[in-house]
Each structure stands twice: as C-alpha cells, then as structure tokens.
Amino acid sequence: MNDYYNYERITGEVTEFNRNWGGYFVAVENGNVIGAGGGGMIDDGIGELFVLYLDPDRRNEGIGTKLLETITQQQKVEYGAKEQWVSVQKGNRKAIPFYEAKGFKFRHEKIPPQNPEYIKLRYSRLI
Helix, strand or coil: CCCCCHHHHHHHHCCCCCCCCCEEEEEEECCCEEEEEEEEEECCCCCCCCCEEEEEHHCCCHHHHHHHHHHHHHHHHHHHCCCCCCCEEEECCCHHHHHHHCCCCCEEEEEEEECCCCEEEEEEEEE
C-alpha cells in the first residue's frame, strides 16, 4: 500500500494533471472532505475511473454518483471518451452493485502478478 499512498505520489496527483490523469474531484461539506475521485484516459476514446472514495458514513447519499458523473463528463467533453473502464476488487460488496447500477458490465478478472491475492474485476460501459 505504501507504493500507492505516499507523500510524493499524492502530492503529484493533487498538483499535476493531464489527459492521463485528470486530477482529483473532491466533495466537501462544512470544510470536511466527504468524497474524492479521479480518472484519466487509458487509450484513444477510452477513459478509466482510477479512484473513488467516500466517507463510509456518507454512503447512499448520491455523493459517489455525482463524483462519477463529473469524472465521466471530463473524460467525454475534454478528452473524447466513448467508453469507460473501472477495476473493482473481487468481493467488494459495496462497489460492484454501485458500478453495475451505473451501467458498467463485467468483462474479465485480472490477477496482478505482483499481488495475486488482490484479484481485480474489470468492468466497462459506453458513455
């Protein structure tokens, strides 16, 4: 996890963005971060949602939906995406129904060679 969540990486993700990483979109209420998400383009016409995090106490309020809609709009309007992908950890009982309700369809499993215990389920949708 330190490979993903360290000071240098997060600082770069917050301060620099481009077509491959569109930056973070953050939901704030009363000065508190209640959700954040971001994505980028992985190929011509193909976007990906890389991260979507919510305060666990704020689920089912539409925050994740708004963040996903914002990221999707960025990918469509600014970068010309027509398709969008997301990876979900196998067994994630909160994320899988959320993405399926948003029109994502299961495509295949991906087993990362460096972490074979973290099986990813790959989903996509047309946007």
